[in-house]
Amino acid sequence: MVFATDREIGLQLLPLDGNPYKVVGMTGHPQKVRRTISVDVMARLGGEGLSPFYSLIEGGKKGWLANEMKDLFYYAQILHQGENTIAAKTITDTVVVEQIPNLMRAMGYYPTNKEIDNIMAEVRYKYVETSKLVEEISFEEFVRLYVNHRPAFGLCIRHIKKAFCTFVEESSVSMDNPTLTREQLIDILLGGTILKTLMEDDKPIGEPLTLQEAYTHLKTIMSPTEEMIEAQPSLSQRSVSFNFRFLPPRISYKDFAMDIMGVKLPDETMADN
Numbered sequence: 001m002v003f004a005t006d007r008e009i010g011l012q013l014l015p016l017d018g019n020p021y022k023v024v025g026m027t028g029h030p031q032k033v034r035r036t037i038s039v040d041v042m043a044r045l046g047g048e049g050l051s052p053f054y055s056l057i058e059g060g061k062k063g064w065l066a067n068e069m070k071d072l073f074y075y076a077q078i079l080h081q082g083e084n085t086i087a088a089k090t091i092t093d094t095v096v097v098e099q100i101p102n103l104m105r106a107m108g109y110y111p112t113n114k115e116i117d118n119i120m121a122e123v124r125y126k127y128v129e130t131s132k133l134v135e136e137i138s139f140e141e142f143v144r145l146y147v148n149h150r151p152a153f154g155l156c157i158r159h160i161k162k163a164f165c166t167f168v169e170e171s172s173v174s175m176d177n178p179t180l181t182r183e184q185l186i187d188i189l190l191g192g193t194i195l196k197t198l199m200e201d202d203k204p205i206g207e208p209l210t211l212q213e214a215y216t217h218l219k220t221i222m223s224p225t226e227e228m229i230e231a232q233p234s235l236s237q238r239s240v241s242f243n244f245r246f247l248p249p250r251i252s253y254k255d256f257a258m259d260i261m262g263v264k265l266p267d268e269t270m271a272d273n
Contacts, residue, residue, distance in 0.1 A: 021046025
């Protein structure tokens with residue numbers, strides 16, 4: 001496949017699997033290009049299997065991240081077969097596709113529901129090639145999915161603060177450390193009145209949580225040792241009392257980042273408190 005950007009032209013070997021050695025490009029120039037390298041040669045130099053993808057993982061093939069991915073991959077098999085059982089476990093080279101979202105989250109990438117749909121569609125698209133419904137993926141396929149879908153540059157504190165400030169009224173709160181009340185935060189998570197004011201293409205943005213999800217996730221983060229309330233299938237969520245008083249009455253963006261998201265703020269940011 002031939003491609004072009006504002007400055008470069010190049011060749012990409014198909015299929016598009018994220019292999020960095022399957023693409024070669026160069027800056028466009030009005031004079032004759034005197035030295036080129038074949039994209040086929042680049043692909044051979046990159047190696048086969050996971051070899052070219054390890055260059056995209058911190059620490060490479062023997063680094064901590066690659067080892068963590070292997071451990072989580074096989075632990076996902078144990079979870080699927082049942083953790084609390086004395087029956088012998090069957091360890092294979094694949095996991096069921098339903099474990100993909102959990103594996104991504106365990107690796108520190110938290111995809112939205114829409115992103116999960118895209119990932120699952122990519123996996124199940126292979127049905128067209130094989131005429132068989134894809135129900136399992138191998139470790140190699142998992143690594144490729146993770147490398148191709150994770151954020152390239154991650155998020156920084158500035159991004160968290162900017163997103164938090166979206167929901168804060170500038171006239172009422174200092175924007176050095178913007179703050180929401182407990183009720184406002186819950187309202188936002190549930191897709192309440194504040195979130196409905198933010199539109200994109202005439203549609204509300206974001207993916208609201210259910211009352212049960214908001215309670216369970218926040219309770220697990222803030223008070224992991226305490227017993228949680230679970231709504232019975234026969235009861236509506238509104239008929240169950242969810243007490244969010246384990247959250248502080250007011251939550252600043254620094255509280256949200258450190259206590260809820262578990263992000264360590266830089267020393268200069270902490271000095272502002």
